[in-house]
Amino acid sequence: MTKARVLVIEDEEALRLALVDALRSEGFDVLEAADGERGLELALSEAPELVLLDLMLPKRDGFSVLRAIREDRLQSAVIVLSARGEEWDRIQGFEFGADDYVVKPFSTRELFGRMRAVLQRIEGKAPGLPVEAGKVTIGECVVDFSAYTFERKGARAGLSRKELELLRFLLDHEGQVLDRMRIQDAVWGRGNESTPRTVDMHVLKLRRKLEREPDHPRHILTVHGVGYRFSRTGEDARRS
Amino acid sequence: MTKARVLVIEDEEALRLALVDALRSEGFDVLEAADGERGLELALSEAPELVLLDLMLPKRDGFSVLRAIREDRLQSAVIVLSARGEEWDRIQGFEFGADDYVVKPFSTRELFGRMRAVLQRIEGKAPGLPVEAGKVTIGECVVDFSAYTFERKGARAGLSRKELELLRFLLDHEGQVLDRMRIQDAVWGRGNESTPRTVDMHVLKLRRKLEREPDHPRHILTVHGVGYRFSRTGEDARRS
DNA sequence: GCGGCGTTGACAACCCGGTGACAATCGCGC
DNA sequence: GCGCGATTGTCACCGGGTTGTCAACGCCGC
Numbered sequence: 317m318t319k320a321r322v323l324v325i326e327d328e329e330a331l332r333l334a335l336v337d338a339l340r341s342e343g344f345d346v347l348e349a350a351d352g353e354r355g356l357e358l359a360l361s362e363a364p365e366l367v368l369l370d371l372m373l374p375k376r377d378g379f380s381v382l383r384a385i386r387e388d389r390l391q392s393a394v395i396v397l398s399a400r401g402e403e404w405d406r407i408q409g410f411e412f413g414a415d416d417y418v419v420k421p422f423s424t425r426e427l428f429g430r431m432r433a434v435l436q437r438i439e440g441k442a443p444g445l446p447v448e449a450g451k452v453t454i455g456e457c458v459v460d461f462s463a464y465t466f467e468r469k470g471a472r473a474g475l476s477r478k479e480l481e482l483l484r485f486l487l488d489h490e491g492q493v494l495d496r497m498r499i500q501d502a503v504w505g506r507g508n509e510s511t512p513r514t515v516d517m518h519v520l521k522l523r524r525k526l527e528r529e530p531d532h533p534r535h536i537l538t539v540h541g542v543g544y545r546f547s548r549t550g551e552d553a554r555r556s
Numbered sequence: 557m558t559k560a561r562v563l564v565i566e567d568e569e570a571l572r573l574a575l576v577d578a579l580r581s582e583g584f585d586v587l588e589a590a591d592g593e594r595g596l597e598l599a600l601s602e603a604p605e606l607v608l609l610d611l612m613l614p615k616r617d618g619f620s621v622l623r624a625i626r627e628d629r630l631q632s633a634v635i636v637l638s639a640r641g642e643e644w645d646r647i648q649g650f651e652f653g654a655d656d657y658v659v660k661p662f663s664t665r666e667l668f669g670r671m672r673a674v675l676q677r678i679e680g681k682a683p684g685l686p687v688e689a690g691k692v693t694i695g696e697c698v699v700d701f702s703a704y705t706f707e708r709k710g711a712r713a714g715l716s717r718k719e720l721e722l723l724r725f726l727l728d729h730e731g732q733v734l735d736r737m738r739i740q741d742a743v744w745g746r747g748n749e750s751t752p753r754t755v756d757m758h759v760l761k762l763r764r765k766l767e768r769e770p771d772h773p774r775h776i777l778t779v780h781g782v783g784y785r786f787s788r789t790g791e792d793a794r795r796s
Numbered sequence: 797g798c799g800g801c802g803t804t805g806a807c808a809a810c811c812c813g814g815t816g817a818c819a820a821t822c823g824c825g826c
Numbered sequence: 827g828c829g830c831g832a833t834t835g836t837c838a839c840c841g842g843g844t845t846g847t848c849a850a851c852g853c854c855g856c
Contacts, residue, residue, distance in 0.1 A: 425655065477802095495673075507659070541843085751815070
């Protein structure tokens with residue numbers, strides 16, 4: 317991948333500068349815009365590989381920019397940077413159209429992880445692979461993070477917002493053991509008041525939906541006294 | 557993980573001293589700085605594993621220090637210590653680029669929790685190295701410390717927390733003869749009440765999992781009348 | 797109000813660490 | 827080489843903490 321071009325559309329000065337710096341030092345070719353109008357202009361004229369798009373913008377909001385980009389049949393991948401909560405319903409209602417989204421506040425690590433995943437997907441799509449943006453296969457299930465759907469053996473099943481966010485987090489940190497606090501911070505947000513047991517509850521629900529045998533989970537594994545560990549391909553829960 | 561180095565950049569005397577003390581007694585190798593300039597200097601020259609960074613600093617504020625650190629491609633993890641009260645949105649920009657952040661006032665408990673998480677993440681995921689970090693080969697087995705998992709000739713099994721901690725200690729002190737008390741202090745914590753025999757029990761369990769022939773251990777060797785000795789490559793337990 | 801979702805408390809099921817008992821082994825003096 | 831006490835290996839079991847699961851509640855949008 318030779319120096320991908322990235323467009324940052326973000327009005328908040330400090331964050332934009334930090335993003336631009338970080339991306340440049342990672343070797344990206346960076347464009348920036350502080351409002352929606354200018355952002356759309358640049359997106360259309362420069363056709364960058366990737367757009368980082370804030371939703372709350374002066375002059376033209378993120379949704380409108382995103383729609384315009386998509387209507388123009390632009391190939392750019394779009395990662396939305398949204399503040400927690402508020403926009404969820406709109407995002408979901410709109411079919412979204414973004415390739416991924418990151419909830420503020422986020423870390424460089426997290427953002428780069430998502431960017432890498434998205435770019436890889438885009439790149440891999442060229443040879444005509446049936447890899448569709450945002451779709452991930454887990455055992456006999458398919459999750460589509462850009463359309464917010466979930467199906468198991470072809471049959472459509474619903475995942476709620478929290479379930480989806482939890483699943484996404486697990487997926488992003490596959491293989492690592494994640495303690496409840498860390499999961500809670502990521503999925504529920506910092507400074508959250510709820511019991512760590514809430515995490516268990518949602519793990520339970522997820523297991524019921526995506527495990528073949530919820531009683532013998534092969535994907536969401538519990539590590540006693542520590543937390544949970546996710547495996548996409550599935551593991552035998554063999555004792556020892 | 558042997559004695560991680562931590563740099564504390566904090567101008568407020570009392571807090572800095574308290575932090576330094578607490579960290580030292582936790583076994584960290586601690587560096588300290590009372591202003592941003594000195595902090596950056598130390599960060600660049602010493603390249604510690606972890607930096608605890610206050611945002612409001614004399615001479616050079618935390619944001620600037622963080623950017624300088626990142627521009628230097630330093631691998632250090634950074635945890636930002638921010639005061640509550642500043643508007644969240646502005647802080648967001650500052651915190652971007654950090655690996656984690658804690659809001660003042662915080663408890664040492666919370667801080668240590670975050671530090672552990674961050675260090676573990678860093679250790680287990682060097683972005684440049686496709687080589688699986690955080691994994692250690694012992695004879696014909698591979699132990700993955702970040703997944704609490706254990707693999708022997710393709711077959712995977714889990715390790716419990718104590719087993720993992722014991723194994724980690726043995727690994728860190730390979731070749732040395734360790735008496736039970738030393739092991740107990742390290743793994744179970746000082747001032748622990750349990751019988752020295754508890755150590756034996758866990759050695760037994762570990763042997764069963766990682767030795768090819770648990771009856772003739774090649775890695776966890778017993779030194780009669782003294783304690784145990786660990787060998788990563790494996791030794792013949794042949795008598796003479 | 798109804799239904800879905802998120803959360804909580806309660807309780808059951810389970811796992812793991814630790815213990816005591818006993819067998820096996822070792823070291824040492826003979 | 828033998829025997830004995832000390833040390834270590836091993837087993838079964840218990841108790842406490844952790845996790846799984848259910849039912850109920852509050853909240854919100856319809």
